[in-house]
Amino acid sequence: MTEKELMLSEQLYLAGDEELTREFMRAKRLTRLYNSTTEEQMDYRAQLLKELFAKTGENLHIEPTFRCDYGTNISIGENFYANYDCIIVDVCSVTIGDNVFWGPRVCVYTAGHPIDAKVRSTQLEFGRKVSIGSDVWIGGNTVINPGVSIGDNVVIGSGSVVTKDIPSGVIAAGCPCKVLRKINEDDRIYWEEQEQKYKANKRD
Template sequence: MSQKSRMLAGKLYLPFDSELASDNKKARELTRQFNTTEDKGGEFRKSILKELFKKTGNNLYIEPPFRTDYGCHTSIGENFYANYDCIIIDVCPVNIGNNVFFGPRVCIYTATHPIDATVRNSLIEYGKPVTIGNDVWIGGNTVVNPGVTIGSNVVIGSGSVVVKSIPDNVIAAGNPAKVIREISDSDKVYWEEMAQNYREEQEP
């Protein structure tokens, strides 16, 4: 079993491997290109992201700068937006659904290390996948830790540290992040009224 196969399976692995080094080098080159593009290079930026990631929707936008270890282990759905300074450490698969928005400095970490210092100092490491559902908004300066699943229709408050999985249809926040309340039909009614008022105010 190759080191890359072990890594993606969540097994202990050594990162000093020619295949992993090649994948990492490609990611570094692509993110360097991406981060140095001018604002007018929207389609060029998108083409870089499509080459970088395993899978994307047609509509995605990431504000530079952006960092990732591999990129090729990350799958992203339609209508994705990430604000400045997003980091995705994808030593294990990262799966992001449709209509997901990241505030600035959102970090997705799949990499982790043994608790025992002797084993850790041997530089053996491992990872756990991260999954984010559809219709999710993650506030700025949030960290999503290895092994976490965030459900669909979820809002994560800014500055949160998500260490355990979050169910569908809730608002969660804090360090560690905890469910604050469910998202209800009253939220939908309120925000639909606010959106309708906005549309009416825009009419000539």
């Protein structure tokens, strides 16, 4: 197997071979171009992101600055937004659903390193896939660790460190991140009332 094949299959691999270096440098070029754009270049920003990532929806926006390792291992659904200073270390696949919004400095890490110091010193590393469902809000300064899956309709509180899977339909927060409660009918009623108040205020 090639180093890339080992990497994507979540096995130990070495990152410095020719193929991975070429793809790494491609991502560095595209993110450099992206981070140097201005707010008048929204179409160009979208073009760069669609070139960088494996898959995107039509509507996506990431506030510069943004960093990733390869980009080609990131798949994003429709209607995605990430605020400032987002980092995705995508040595394995990162899959993001529809209607996902991130606060500032949300970081997704798929990379891991051996616990044993002798093996770690050989520069061998590994990755674990990350999956984020649809209709997810992630608060600022949240870290999502390797191997984590987050379900649909989830709110993650700011400053969380997500080390284990989070099921659908919950609010979770903390370090480590834990489920606080389910999202329920009272939440829907309250926020629909707030939406109606907003619409009434706009009519006034």
